[in-house]
Amino acid sequence: MGRFSKMHGLGNDFVVIDARAAPMAMNEALARAIADRHAGIGCDQLIVIGDAPDADVSMQIFNADGSEVEACGNATRCVPLFVGHDVTIRTRAGLLDARLIDGGASVDMGAPRFDWDAIPLAYAMDTLAMPASWEELPAPAAVNVGNPHVIFFVNDLDAVDTARLGPLIEQDLLFPQRVNVNFAQVVGENHIRLIVWERGAGLTRACGTGACATAVAAIRRKLARGPVTVTLPGGDLVIGWRPGGSIQMTGPATHVFDGEADWARF
Numbered sequence: 503m504g505r506f507s508k509m510h511g512l513g514n515d516f517v518v519i520d521a522r523a524a525p526m527a528m529n530e531a532l533a534r535a536i537a538d539r540h541a542g543i544g545c546d547q548l549i550v551i552g553d554a555p556d557a558d559v560s561m562q563i564f565n566a567d568g569s570e571v572e573a574c575g576n577a578t579r580c581v582p583l584f585v586g587h588d589v590t591i592r593t594r595a596g597l598l599d600a601r602l603i604d605g606g607a608s609v610d611m612g613a614p615r616f617d618w619d620a621i622p623l624a625y626a627m628d629t630l631a632m633p634a635s636w637e638e639l640p641a642p643a644a645v646n647v648g649n650p651h652v653i654f655f656v657n658d659l660d661a662v663d664t665a666r667l668g669p670l671i672e673q674d675l676l677f678p679q680r681v682n683v684n685f686a687q688v689v690g691e692n693h694i695r696l697i698v699w700e701r702g703a704g705l706t707r708a709c710g711t712g713a714c715a716t717a718v719a720a721i722r723r724k725l726a727r728g729p730v731t732v733t734l735p736g737g738d739l740v741i742g743w744r745p746g747g748s749i750q751m752t753g754p755a756t757h758v759f760d761g762e763a764d765w766a767r768f
Contacts, residue, residue: 504765506543507584508758511576511606512736513707515758517545518577518584521552522559526765534568535768542768543761546703549577551584554592561591565702570594573648575710575739579607579755595648606754611711613748614718615646622650624676630722636671643719644681647749649701651682651715655725659687659695668699682709686716688725695733707736714749717741 504526507518517536519526533548535541547563554560561581563574573595581600582589588601599610618626621644627633629644632652639662642654652671656662662685671683683699696716698709713732720726721743729742729750739753 503762505760505762507760508543508545509580509584509756510758511579511708511710511753511755512734512739514547514576514709514736515545516547516549516577516580517543518549518551518580520584521550525552526550528562528564530564530568530570532765532768533564533570534566536763536765537564537566537568543763546700546706547574547577549574549580551581557592557597558589559585559591561593563593565700566704567702569702571649571702573611573711575609575611575647575712575714575751576708576753576755577710578609578611579710579751579753580757582607583755583757593648603752606752608750608752609710611647611714611749611751613746614715614743616644618644620646621681622646622678624678630719634676636667636674639667643723645715645718647711647714647718649682649711650677650679651684651712652677653684653686653716653719655686655688655720655723657687659685659697662697664697664699665705668705672699672701682712682715684709684712684716686720688720691727692729693731693733694720694726697735708734708739710739710751710753713739714741714743714751718743718749721745
């Protein structure tokens with residue numbers, strides 16, 4: 503039997519497995535089976551915590567479709583709560599620092615990247631105002647915050663068919679590694695509403711890296727000033743960033759319950 507914890511950040515939910523004492527080889531099929539909400543445990547992302555030679559812990563992140571991804575901001579906030587203290591975390595996106603605060607955590611998400619080949623895009627273009635769009639959407643921005651994001655700033659978020667446009671854009675050949683799709687509405691100098699179609703997971707109640715990418719893009723376009731409160735369907739995150747610096751993300755993290763499962767049965 504293997505132990506796991508169910509956790510969430512603003513409703514973006516995770517199955518968290520501690521593989522430090524009992525190493526576990528995760529693969530796409532097993533991750534997809536565990537994440538299945540009908541036949542498995544159910545989650546947006548599966549998180550495997552392991553040892554790291556240059557950090558307190560390592561974190562592997564698998565989307566609900568079984569694909570392994572580089573970063574997940576909401577999951578990163580859950581790690582210090584899971585471990586029980588402030589931590590440095592080795593991820594595919596780099597080394598992250600996460601510290602506990604009352605009700606959640608604050609995470610240094612590192613510096614954003616803007617070069618077209620760092621997003622990555624299929625060919626060179628301006629990533630602040632991309633010469634590309636879909637249907638009636640305005641020209642987007644693109645930001646890599648450990649994983650790839652495209653951000654559309656719209657006048658009326660409620661009028662956007664996010665469920666239809668999200669997968670269309672995620673799978674576009676412009677994005678060779680697919681992309682997280684952010685639909686944002688600036689509602690004040692320090693306030694943005696956001697809905698995210700998450701690569702490999704679909705519409706989600708919250709996306710930490712999406713909030714980071716959107717706040718950074720808004721600040722670069724001079725649409726907002728930091729710190730920016732980003733309101734997602736699941737609640738608020740506060741994002742701080744200054745050009746040339748790292749992104750600071752602060753928000754809730756919740757431990758729901760612990761359980762046991764026989765991984766061989768998945």
